[in-house]
Amino acid sequence: xxxxxxxxxxxxxxxxxxxxxxxxxxxxxxxxxxxxxxxxxxxxxxxxxxxxxxxxxxxxxxxxxxxxxxxxxxxxxxxxxxxxxxxxxxxxxxxxxxxxxxxxxxxxxxxxxxxxxxxxxxxxxxxxxxxxxxxxxxxxxxxxxxxxxxxxxxxxxxxxxxxxxxxxxxxxxxxxxxxxxxxxxxxxxxxxxxxxxxxxxxxxxxxxxxxxxxxxxxxxxxxxxxxxxxxxxxxxxxxxxxxxxxxxxxxxxxxxxxxxxxxxxxxxxxxxxxxxxxxxxxxxxxxxxxxxxxxxxxxxxxxxxxxxxxxxxxxxxxxxxxxxxxxxxxxxxxxxxxxxxxxxxxxxxxxxxxxxxxxxxxxxxxxxxxxxxxxxxxxxxxxxxxxxxxxxxxxxxxxxxxxxxxxxxxxxxxxxxxxxxxxxxxxxxxxxxxxxxxxxxxxxxxxxxxxxxxxxxxxxxxxxxxxxxxxxxxxxxxxxxxxxxxxxxxxxxxxxxxxxxxxxxxxxxxxxxxxxxxxxxxxxxxxxxxxx
Numbered sequence: 001x002x003x004x005x006x007x008x009x010x011x012x013x014x015x016x017x018x019x020x021x022x023x024x025x026x027x028x029x030x031x032x033x034x035x036x037x038x039x040x041x042x043x044x045x046x047x048x049x050x051x052x053x054x055x056x057x058x059x060x061x062x063x064x065x066x067x068x069x070x071x072x073x074x075x076x077x078x079x080x081x082x083x084x085x086x087x088x089x090x091x092x093x094x095x096x097x098x099x100x101x102x103x104x105x106x107x108x109x110x111x112x113x114x115x116x117x118x119x120x121x122x123x124x125x126x127x128x129x130x131x132x133x134x135x136x137x138x139x140x141x142x143x144x145x146x147x148x149x150x151x152x153x154x155x156x157x158x159x160x161x162x163x164x165x166x167x168x169x170x171x172x173x174x175x176x177x178x179x180x181x182x183x184x185x186x187x188x189x190x191x192x193x194x195x196x197x198x199x200x201x202x203x204x205x206x207x208x209x210x211x212x213x214x215x216x217x218x219x220x221x222x223x224x225x226x227x228x229x230x231x232x233x234x235x236x237x238x239x240x241x242x243x244x245x246x247x248x249x250x251x252x253x254x255x256x257x258x259x260x261x262x263x264x265x266x267x268x269x270x271x272x273x274x275x276x277x278x279x280x281x282x283x284x285x286x287x288x289x290x291x292x293x294x295x296x297x298x299x300x301x302x303x304x305x306x307x308x309x310x311x312x313x314x315x316x317x318x319x320x321x322x323x324x325x326x327x328x329x330x331x332x333x334x335x336x337x338x339x340x341x342x343x344x345x346x347x348x349x350x351x352x353x354x355x356x357x358x359x360x361x362x363x364x365x366x367x368x369x370x371x372x373x374x375x376x377x378x379x380x381x382x383x384x385x386x387x388x389x390x391x392x393x394x395x396x397x398x399x400x401x402x403x404x405x406x407x408x409x410x411x412x413x414x415x416x417x418x419x420x421x422x423x424x425x426x427x428x429x430x431x432x433x434x435x436x437x438x439x440x441x442x443x444x445x446x447x448x449x450x451x452x453x454x455x456x457x458x459x460x461x462x463x464x465x466x467x468x469x470x471x472x473x474x475x476x477x478x479x480x481x482x483x484x485x486x487x488x489x490x491x492x493x494x495x496x497x498x499x500x501x502x503x504x505x506x507x508x509x510x511x512x513x514x515x516x517x518x519x520x521x522x523x524x525x526x527x528x529x530x531x532x
Contacts, residue, residue: 034086034106036106040102040105053089053091054095056086056088056089057086066089067083067132069361070113070115070363071124073118073364074365076124084130084131085129086132087131088133090137092138093138096133096243097213100243100516101217104216109129110130111123112135112243113135114135114136116183117181117187119368120472122471126520135243136155137155139157141153143165150165150174152247153246156184157181157182157183157184158187161174161176162180165251166339166358170339172252173252174249174252175193175196175201175202175203181360181361181362187469188204190237190468191203191467192469194347196254197290197409198283198287200252201409201412202420204418207234207248207250209221209222209247210225210233210245210246212233212238214242215511219245225511229242229510232419232508235420237419239522240522241508241511242517255340256339259312259338260309261317262305262307262334263306263330264306266298266301268385272384273327275304276381278293279375283406283407283411287407288310288312289310289320290310291328291405292305292308293403294307295387295388296398296400318331318335367436367438369444370448371449371472372430372431372432372472376426376460377458379455387455390451395434398434399434399448401430410423411425416499421498422465422498426465430459463494463495463498466492468496476488477520477521478521484524485515486524488524489522492521501523505526508524515527
């Protein structure tokens with residue numbers, strides 16, 4: 001592709017197309033700035049072959065497929081949803097540097113996307129002219145078995161990470177999530193938890209270094225960025241501070257044999273009895289044992305499932321459960337012994353596939369809305385019964401409630417050691433989810449709101465907590481009122497981060513005082529920004 005013809009097509013696009021409606025923002029972009037940004041970026045890339053791989057305009061045949069490939073919530077794929085004016089797919093770290101430097105110079109707003117699982121689509125949707133920095137090509141994974149560590153680029157998925165670990169060693173693992181298509185970039189930077197959280201804590205607890213591009217376009221590692229900066233990106237949402245290029249993580253040991261199991265109940269009476277008792281034991285039993293509660297519809301009935309992982313044999317599992325949690329009714333036929341990497345496939349519900357199934361980048365077909373809560377005292381059976389009835393409502397055909405137990409390692413790590421503050425004192429977390437097909441969404445979203453309201457008296461208060469990786473814009477977002485972003489952001493920031501919010505703001509003010517990296521719920525600097 002010749003530079004002249006490339007720029008001609010870009011300028012034709014900017015001249016003839018109607019730009020997205022812009023909401024007030026301290027950094028605005030116009031058509032002249034956008035074309036100047038493109039020229040700056042192309043000159044910095046300095047190779048026509050790289051330019052064609054990195055820069056995608058709406059005139060390119062690949063634009064729509066690149067945009068859609070990582071949209072994991074179909075709420076944000078509708079034709080009326082704002083689209084970027086450009087998509088950048090860097091092929092090397094210096095491309096990210098160039099994008100940041102040129103964007104800062106010409107006032108271009110950037111959203112960074114890794115796996116596209118952002119629950120509110122903030123990594124690829126906003127109501128102002130914007131560019132997506134899609135890190136899909138930065139996905140290399142280097143496993144050092146001898147030192148039990150991995151360097152993983154932020155565009156890799158956790159499934160790809162698990163696969164690379166599993167094919168080299170069956171007794172090393174990493175404590176991250178159960179959905180293999182989630183990008184490590186957002187997952188690690190928000191905390192990240194899965195079936196190993198009671199034994200080993202969060203993914204962020206095992207990050208030992210990182211490479212980032214800061215707001216000045218510099219590549220920094222832990223030593224150069226300093227401990228406050230490094231602290232902030234391990235649970236505070238990295239996209240508020242920088243572009244994370246890669247993470248160095250420490251691996252953990254797992255037994256050669258683990259056991260997975262699942263108990264299912266369709267009777268409300270039987271299920272409520274188990275769930276009620278689960279609330280008293282799930283966070284207190286041996287941290288080798290992880291048991292989730294999942295409530296959802298199945299063939300017009302409500303189904304309660306109790307899937308779990310035990311870091312050991314079936315024999316030892318049954319001995320423990322029969323003593324500590326006999327109400328579960330776990331039997332040997334409910335259990336299967338396997339390797340840890342095989343348990344990852346089992347929890348992802350991928351069937352009996354070889355472990356390379358974890359590398360498949362499938363795209364979600366449903367739209368959804370979610371909310372989260374933390375529970376610090378067991379709920380009465382009447383509250384759980386109300387959830388059961390909610391799941392019988394017509395709008396809940398594809399709804400799902402997930403109870404994730406805490407305790408163990410989660411209670412041993414102080415709430416200030418990383419920005420993720422929901423540690424000791426939390427029995428479990430609830431995730432409220434509702435899925436649907438098509439464009440009609442209001443009734444399904446209202447169902448989630450009703451369930452969330454139902455639970456208000458039974459969950460953590462002052463503040464009512466929420467998990468940043470389960471982003472929820474109902475908690476508030478920047479709307480451009482005549483007040484500081486700090487005052488606006490605090491209203492939801494303390495729900496995600498509690499007392500850690502203030503430290504995150506101090507870090508933001510230090511490393512990105514002009515708020516170059518921002519979104520509708522990003523960490524604000526202390527500076528006052530007047531929006532007209």
